[in-house]
Amino acid sequence: MDKLKIGIIGSGGIAQSRHIPTFQQLEEKVSIEGVYDINQDRAQEVAASFSIARVYHNIERMLEEVDAVIICTPNKFHADIAVQALNRGIHVLCEKPMAITTEECSRMIEAAEKTDSVLAVAFHYRFGPEAQIAKQMMENHEIGDPLVCRFQALRRRKVPGWGVFTNKELQGGGSLIDYGCHLLDLSLWLLGDPEPLEVMAKTYDRLSKAPNLTNEWGQFDHTTFNVEDHVTGYITFENDITLQLECSWAANIKEDTEQLSISGVEGGFQLFPFELYQAKYGTLLNSTAQINKIDNIEPYYQANNFVDACTGEAELIVKPEQAMKVTKIVEALYRSSESGQSVRFEENPTSFEESY
Ligand SMILES: NC(=O)c1ccc[n+]([C@@H]2O[C@H](COP(=O)([O-])OP(=O)(O)OC[C@H]3O[C@@H](n4cnc5c(N)ncnc54)[C@H](O)[C@@H]3O)[C@@H](O)[C@H]2O)c1
Numbered sequence: 632m633d634k635l636k637i638g639i640i641g642s643g644g645i646a647q648s649r650h651i652p653t654f655q656q657l658e659e660k661v662s663i664e665g666v667y668d669i670n671q672d673r674a675q676e677v678a679a680s681f682s683i684a685r686v687y688h689n690i691e692r693m694l695e696e697v698d699a700v701i702i703c704t705p706n707k708f709h710a711d712i713a714v715q716a717l718n719r720g721i722h723v724l725c726e727k728p729m730a731i732t733t734e735e736c737s738r739m740i741e742a743a744e745k746t747d748s749v750l751a752v753a754f755h756y757r758f759g760p761e762a763q764i765a766k767q768m769m770e771n772h773e774i775g776d777p778l779v780c781r782f783q784a785l786r787r788r789k790v791p792g793w794g795v796f797t798n799k800e801l802q803g804g805g806s807l808i809d810y811g812c813h814l815l816d817l818s819l820w821l822l823g824d825p826e827p828l829e830v831m832a833k834t835y836d837r838l839s840k841a842p843n844l845t846n847e848w849g850q851f852d853h854t855t856f857n858v859e860d861h862v863t864g865y866i867t868f869e870n871d872i873t874l875q876l877e878c879s880w881a882a883n884i885k886e887d888t889e890q891l892s893i894s895g896v897e898g899g900f901q902l903f904p905f906e907l908y909q910a911k912y913g914t915l916l917n918s919t920a921q922i923n924k925i926d927n928i929e930p931y932y933q934a935n936n937f938v939d940a941c942t943g944e945a946e947l948i949v950k951p952e953q954a955m956k957v958t959k960i961v962e963a964l965y966r967s968s969e970s971g972q973s974v975r976f977e978e979n980p981t982s983f984e985e986s987y
Contacts (some may be wrong), residue, residue, distance in 0.1 A: 635938050638697040640690060640712055640752050641704035642668040642677040643794060650701045651681050655931045664697050666944050694719050699749070699941055702726055704877040706808065710735035713750065717742035722941045724934075728812045729954040731803030733962055736955035743951060749940045749946055751933075754953035758932035760922045761902040764815055765893075768900065773909065775897030777822050777872055782814040782891040784878035789887070790839050790860060791880070792849020797839070797856045805858030805934045806837055807834070808961050811878030814891055814951075816957045817902075818874055821893060824953060825868035831973040832860035832964035838881045846881070860985040863933040865966045907947070 636945045637654060639646050645665070654661050665685030668674035674686045690712065693700070699722035702712050708741065710730040710860035713723045729752045743750035756762055768774065784806075795801040796809060819825070838844060839860040840853055861879040868874070890902035891921040905920040939945030963974040 632942070633765075634660060635699055635941055636662055636664045636697045637699045638664050638687065638693040639666040639683075640647070640668075640693070640702050641708075642670075642674050643703065643725075646701070646703040647649050647677060647681075649927075649930045650703060650724075653685070653834070653927070653934045654701070655681065656931060657934055657938060660942075661934075662720050664695060667693050668798055673856045675815070682706070690715060694721050697721060699937075706731050706803050706962050707801045710739055713739045714742045717746055717748045717750060720746040720748050720865070722751075722754060722937075724751045724937045727816070727954070728751045728752075728803070728808050728961065729951065729956070729958050731808070731962075733955060733959045736951070737867055739855065740951050740955065749937070749947060750951040751937045751940065752949050752951060753933060753934045754813060754820075754949045754954060755929040755956060756813045756817045757820055758929040758936070760918075760924070760928070761905045761920075764905060764920060764922075765821055765900055765902060768822065768907065769893075773907070774893065774895030774898075774899055776870070777893050777895045780818050780822055780872065780874040780891070780893045782811075782818055782874075782876050782878075783888050784811045784814045784876075785882045785884055785888040786810070786880050787884050787887050789848040790844075790845070790846050790851055790856075792851045793847060797851050797858055799857045802858065804961070804965055805834075805836070806860050806878050806880040807864075808860045810880065811862060811876060812957050814889070815876065815889055815960060816954065818876075818893075819953065819956060821891075822868070822872055822874075824956070825870055825872050827956070827960055827963070827976055828869060829973050829975045830864060830866045830960060830967050832862060832864035832962045832967045834965065834968040835861040838883070846882065856961075859968075862964065864967075866960060866964075875922060905978045954983060 665687050666674045667687040678686045700716050702725040709725050716723050802936040836859050839856045864876045866874040900907045907918045910917050936948050940947040967974045
């Protein structure tokens with residue numbers, strides 16, 4: 632069978648550390664035709680260091696020669712580039728978040744449907760072993776109806792010091808849209824994709840604006856920093872499910888903390904490390920799982936699923952409608968913090984109103 636020809640758009644950190652090496656591991660199924668970056672010098676360097684044959688000077692030219700593209704640009708450009716590719720019938724794996732606004736996500740989905748192309752979003756946490764076990768457990772109703780979900784995505788003093796992560800116009804926000812979105816996606820997936828009813832959030836930015844912040848992930852300009860570095864939020868869903876969240880790039884805490892847990896009627900679990908609590912024999916039994924960690928297995932499974940979905944051999948695991956729901960909730964959390972009010976969703980999936 633012919634190899635899937637792919638192009639890489641945006642050749643910065645995530646393209647180099649994840650997508651290019653991962654797709655090169657899938658060389659039996661995939662060939663990386665070339666890279667495109669508005670920074671052509673970077674594209675040249677990356678092509679040379681990964682032995683990629685071509686550097687494209689514009690996206691249109693790339694789209695004439697590939698079957699699929701991997702979008703690794705700042706968030707602001709995800710939607711327009713994806714629509715451009717999808718309109719030509721080119722499959723897309725887009726880095727997370729899918730886009731900054733729900734309206735952009737809708738345009739992406741419309742273009743994918745029109746040309747019957749695959750549109751995947753790189754929420755790679757779903758492909759981790761703990762997440763896979765938890766998903767099967769939820770599908771087997773091991774903890775009964777889910778009631779309360781909570782996640783923490785907390786980094787200690789690690790504001791990204793590269794790229795444009797602290798620029799609101801280009802990224803749409805800070806720690807929530809960048810880091811918290813992974814755990815939010817995972818929560819929604821494990822909960823079975825419930826419809827959100829209302830959100831309430833509070834964002835903070837005072838730490839990163841402090842000129843003397845000690846930062847472990849490089850330098851950033853605190854005078855131009857205009858995104859949030861810490862968020863707390865509360866979401867209610869249909870079926871009486873609620874979710875509490877906290878995420879940060881720069882928390883003053885003992886150590887980085889990443890956790891997701893769900894309590895259901897008949898049991899509960901936490902993911903990291905995996906533990907299951909089940910109401911049995913008149914008590915709550917605790918079980919743990921022996922998980923063999925394999926480095927970079929999540930991106931590998933993600934890439935494999937994308938390629939197999941493009942060739943019609945597998946169902947996409949991260950569906951675009953699910954990724955759009957993450958953006959819709961993130962957008963509403965930001966709106967809630969700005970207004971100081973909760974935001975209630977209407978029936979129309981692309982709109983929401985503030986409730987008073
Ligand atoms: N899945 C994850 O865990 C994860 C981790 C890091 C970053 N990301 C996502 O990946 C994307 C890129 O992040 P990064 O860390 O690689 O950033 P980066 O700044 O290191 O790289 C971005 C690259 O895109 C290029 N670029 C900018 N605008 C462009 C355009 N219009 N067309 C083509 N190229 C353009 C820049 O020149 C740069 O080389 C973001 O959406 C980010 O949220 C995801």
